Amino acid sequence: KRRSVILGIESSCDDTGCGIIDTEGNILGESLHSQLLVHLNNGGIIPPVAGVLHRKNIEQVVESALKSANLSMKDIDAVAATVKPGLPMSLEVGTMFGKLLCRKHQKPFIPIHHMEAHALTARLQNPSLEFPFLVLLISGGHCLLAVAHSVDKFALLGESIDDAPGEAFDKMARRMKLRNLPEYYELSGGQAIELAASKADDPLQFPFTPPLLQYKDCKFSFAGAKNVCKYYIEKEELSKGVAPDEVIPDVANLSAAFLLVVTKHLCQRLQRAMEYVARKSLIPIERQTLVVSGGVACNNFIAQGLEIVCNEYNYKLVRPPAKLCTDNGIMVAWNAVERWKANIGVYKDFEGIEVEKI
Ligand code: KG4
Ligand code: ZN
Numbered sequence: 001k002r003r004s005v006i007l008g009i010e011s012s013c014d015d016t017g018c019g020i021i022d023t024e025g026n027i028l029g030e031s032l033h034s035q036l037l038v039h040l041n042n043g044g045i046i047p048p049v050a051g052v053l054h055r056k057n058i059e060q061v062v063e064s065a066l067k068s069a070n071l072s073m074k075d076i077d078a079v080a081a082t083v084k085p086g087l088p089m090s091l092e093v094g095t096m097f098g099k100l101l102c103r104k105h106q107k108p109f110i111p112i113h114h115m116e117a118h119a120l121t122a123r124l125q126n127p128s129l130e131f132p133f134l135v136l137l138i139s140g141g142h143c144l145l146a147v148a149h150s151v152d153k154f155a156l157l158g159e160s161i162d163d164a165p166g167e168a169f170d171k172m173a174r175r176m177k178l179r180n181l182p183e184y185y186e187l188s189g190g191q192a193i194e195l196a197a198s199k200a201d202d203p204l205q206f207p208f209t210p211p212l213l214q215y216k217d218c219k220f221s222f223a224g225a226k227n228v229c230k231y232y233i234e235k236e237e238l239s240k241g242v243a244p245d246e247v248i249p250d251v252a253n254l255s256a257a258f259l260l261v262v263t264k265h266l267c268q269r270l271q272r273a274m275e276y277v278a279r280k281s282l283i284p285i286e287r288q289t290l291v292v293s294g295g296v297a298c299n300n301f302i303a304q305g306l307e308i309v310c311n312e313y314n315y316k317l318v319r320p321p322a323k324l325c326t327d328n329g330i331m332v333a334w335n336a337v338e339r340w341k342a343n344i345g346v347y348k349d350f351e352g353i354e355v356e357k358i
Pocket of ligand 1: 165188190194300
């Protein structure tokens with residue numbers, strides 16, 4: 001059987017991405033346009049602005065992915081696009097463009113769930129990774145623990161009841177005005193906090209306790225820690241007379257304390273999930289695996305914490321490389337390859353498929 005080639009489009013948040021993969025898992029082409037700097041300058045994502053930027057860049061991103069693969073649309077067997085979840089004005093652009101390509105070139109369309117794509121990316125580089133496995137997805141928009149049973153079957157164990165961890169990092173970095181220091185100017189909030197934390201000498205002076213310790217479920221919460229942290233920033237600003245555009249003197253220790261409490265919370269919730277999985281025998285003991293993905297999975301300190309829990313509970317930790325953890329087109333194309341091979345959710349008649357309205 002001839003190998004098939006699939007083109008995937010991602011536009012659920014602030015990255016316009018395109019990836020081209022064949023059914024053997026070879027990455028043939030890719031392209032990514034990030035809106036990070038625009039959103040940093042706006043102090044956060046303004047959904048209509050994200051939509052306009054996707055619209056402006058989508059054609060170029062897809063063209064350059066095809067060019068990098070040295071392919072044209074006639075070599076492509078199916079087109080996939082993220083249709084949910086995400087910002088509706090962003091999702092719409094990739095979904096519309098994907099369908100347009102399908103209509104114009106007579107190709108089937110494969111709608112993709114963004115979180116499933118994050119989770120399944122791990123199987124692209126670890127073909128021996130079999131279902132079922134445990135997944136922890138941590139990003140700017142999401143925080144969830146789930147058991148992946150098959151390409152299209154996931155059992156949700158818990159989500160965040162308020163902010164996502166990346167969102168909390170982004171808000172903290174903004175509140176600490178880290179971008180007023182040149183070395184942080186082009187970094188996402190999470191990257192900025194990780195860098196600031198690496199300069200700490202006494203993080204334990206801020207006594208943060210992880211939330212929800214008394215609850216035996218797998219729900220997450222990040223808003224409380226964020227608010228406690230904001231309280232300390234205000235206290236320092238007032239007591240030390242910090243000017244409005246100045247960064248507080250204790251920024252490194254506070255960043256490290258915040259990163260530590262987030263890490264402890266993630267580890268504690270993960271522990272709960274692993275105990276639940278064992279009690280219900282959801283994953284065979286000899287191949288227990290945790291996949292961690294999403295932008296926050298790029299954080300090395302958090303990954304070290306998760307690694308400790310994995311060792312304790314006899315799990316293998318799989319963490320895709322940074323460029324596959326953050327939003328990208330390759331993960332969409334790979335999810336589509338998995339669906340194509342299993343013949344699940346491949347549509348020749350796709351006009352009724354809309355982006356999820358939130
Ligand atoms: O997966 P992603 O690219 O987009 C979403 O689906 O949200 O994740 C972006 C998020 C941002 O909130 C960013 O601050 C966070 O991931 N992030 C990090 C790191 N790099 C990116 N958080 C912690 N540590 C990092 N090194
Ligand atoms: Zn994402």
